Amino acid sequence: MxxxxxxxxxxxxxxxxxxxxxxxxxxxxxxxxxxxxxxxxxxxxxxxxxxxxxxxxxxxxxxxxxxxxxxxxxxxxxxxxxxxxxxxxxxxxxxxxxxxxxxxxxxxxxxxxxxxxxxxxxxxxxxxxxxxxxxxxxxxxxxxxxxxxxxxxxxxxxxxxxxxxxxxxxxxxxxxxxxxxxxxxxxxxxxxxxxxxxxxxxxFPANEVDDEMNALKLSVEAEKADEHAIGDNLIQKLKGALSxxxxxxxxxxxxxxxxxxxxxxxxxxxxxxxxxxxxxxxxxxxxxxxxxxxxxxxxxxxxxxxxxxxxxxxxxxxxxFLEAASHAPKVNQLDTNSIPNTTCCSYISTPKPSSGNCMSCLKAGCGFCSNTANEYSPGTCWNSPRNKEIGAVGHGSKTVVQANSGSWRLFS
Incomplete structure (x- = not known):
């Protein structure tokens, strides 16, 4: 043991x-x-x-x-x-x-x-x-x-x-x-x-040692015989094993x-x-x-x-996961478009962005900022999910976003 x-x-x-x-x-x-x-x-x-x-x-x-x-x-x-x-x-x-x-x-x-x-x-x-x-x-x-x-x-x-x-x-x-x-x-x-x-x-107990030595001898001899039949070098051994x-x-x-x-x-x-x-x-x-x-x-x-x-x-x-993706929080189009220099351009260019949700925002390579009043309510799709310099104020019940403030929740 x-x-x-x-x-x-x-x-x-x-x-x-x-x-x-x-x-x-x-x-x-x-x-x-x-x-x-x-x-x-x-x-x-x-x-x-x-x-x-x-x-x-x-x-x-x-x-x-x-x-x-x-x-x-x-x-x-x-x-x-x-x-x-x-x-x-x-x-x-x-x-x-x-x-x-x-x-x-x-x-x-x-x-x-x-x-x-x-x-x-x-x-x-x-x-x-x-x-x-x-x-x-x-x-x-x-x-x-x-x-x-x-x-x-x-x-x-x-x-x-x-x-x-x-x-x-x-x-x-x-x-x-x-x-x-x-x-x-x-x-x-x-x-x-x-x-x-x-x-x-x-x-092992003393009465089993001889049997184990004999078993070890037979096993090693059989192993050597197999190796000799397969080949001596590594390439030959791999080829023989995989065959x-x-x-x-x-x-x-x-x-x-x-x-x-x-x-x-x-x-x-x-x-x-x-x-x-x-x-x-x-x-x-x-x-x-x-x-x-x-x-x-x-x-x-x-x-x-x-x-x-x-x-x-x-x-x-x-x-x-499929169910969670299909029921992900929607994107609030008004808030997303109204925050200067932070709107996710690649998301806006996707087909039917107005009907998109958090998952479609993430698939576009952007960050989804959730609603702080209720994280299951519509949020915003932002251009730079890891930009430490972001400092903007959302609309309605959106959170105030400040660098390193800890007051925002960003999924990216």
Whole structure:
């Protein structure tokens, strides 16, 4: 359990990184005007961790096979901790991007190596549950990231704290991993049979160690035979693996499962953080359910049940969003046209602007300013949703809009 939980901190780092940036970016945009104005910079900050993770996963497999699972995780911890600190003290967006790349490398390496390390050191009868601790800690990391995001929203360093504090669990895992053994399977494969046996003696009862050693021997020999048949270099191995219909179907299924998780987003800082907190909390609950039943009912059955649930709820969300869009507050054409230099030209040029609503205003690339008397009543469509210099007075029950006054509600 100590080995599984210690290695599983890699999952927590993975989950924390994927969750924290959604909240941190909201405040990075406030500190760096160029990030706020240039969407490609925002996309670069978000995507560089993914790019780093792709590279980390690619080299992580080679490192873990060559130097061991333990050393691969230790290296990932160093990369993650350094990347988190680089982001925390970043003087410019380019340093945030560099930090994201380093963090991504660490995430990619640990997301591949940690489950492998746990599975190779786990008894078969509880292997599924122990490997699931990594998944539980991924969702736990996401939940933790949203809690930390909420905790630091009122501090002066906001996003710096959000990103920099990730170095703490990375260093904690590094310390724990130093006291843990190498994977017995990796040791056996590299002709270190006595070391492998000594580790298995700590995991299994004495009367089961010989059986486990025999099983390990047969498994490693079969693996080597398969590799020899496929080919010795990476290209040959990939080609051989992808030519297997079972491997291909598993790969397609795994990719398909991940895609639906990436679609929804919310504009409000507080709403985005709160909803993400709820989702990540339920993710953690789902991971616990998986741990309880995965070894009893199998991986495939749980996957099918979860996919049915995902499909049903995504369809439900789509219907809700469509209904919300069609019933969005109308645009008050009189107020919109009467405020000098702020009317959204692209909205006015759309077909039938007089019958438009908040959603049609946003689709035109403008900002919708709601009615303060009743946010469901008609509002105004403004030209520059993030213009800090706006200072105008609306008509009727409209709010007085002043820069940084906090007395306006703008949806963009």
């Amino acid at each position: 100590r080995l599984a939980l210690s290695a599983g901190i890699g999952g927590l780092l993975f989950g924390y990184d994927t969750g924290v940036i959604s909240g941190a970016l909201l405040y990075i945009r406030e500190d760096f005007e160029q990030v706020d104005r240039k969407t490609w910079l925002q996309e670069l900050i978000l995507s560089m961790a993914v790019a780093g993770a792709i590279g980390g996963a690619a080299i992580g497999g080679w490192i873990s096979d060559r130097f061991g699972r333990k050393r691969s995780i230790l290296l990932a911890d160093v990369l993650f901790a350094v990347g988190a600190l680089v982001m925390a003290f970043a003087p410019a967006p380019v340093m945030i991007i560099l930090g994201r790349i380093l963090v991504g490398l660490g995430v990619g390496m640990t997301s591949m190596t940690a489950p492998l390390y746990i599975s190779e050191a786990s008894p078969a009868r509880i292997r599924g549950a122990l490997v699931s601790t990594n998944g539980l800690l991924i969702t736990g990391g996401q939940f933790l990231s949203y809690l930390i995001n909420l905790a630091f929203t009122k501090t002066s360093w906001t996003w710096r704290w959000m990103l920099g504090i990730a170095a703490v669990p990375a260093l904690f895992q590094l310390i724990l991993m130093l006291s843990l053994p190498e994977s017995p399977r990796w040791l056996y494969r590299h002709n270190k049979e006595e070391e492998a046996r000594s580790i298995l003696e700590k995991i 297997n219909v079972v491997v291909r179907r598993g790969l397609y299924a795994g990719i398909t499962v991940q895609v639906p998780h990436q679609f929804a987003g919310f504009a409000s800082n507080e709403t985005a953080l709160a909803l993400s907190l709820i989702t990540s909390g339920l993710n953690a609950v789902g991971s616990i359910v998986s741990m309880v039943f995965v070894d009893r009912y199998g991986r495939r059955r749980l996957m099918l049940v979860s996919m049915v649930g995902i499909i049903l709820y995504l369809v439900s969300l789509s219907i809700i």
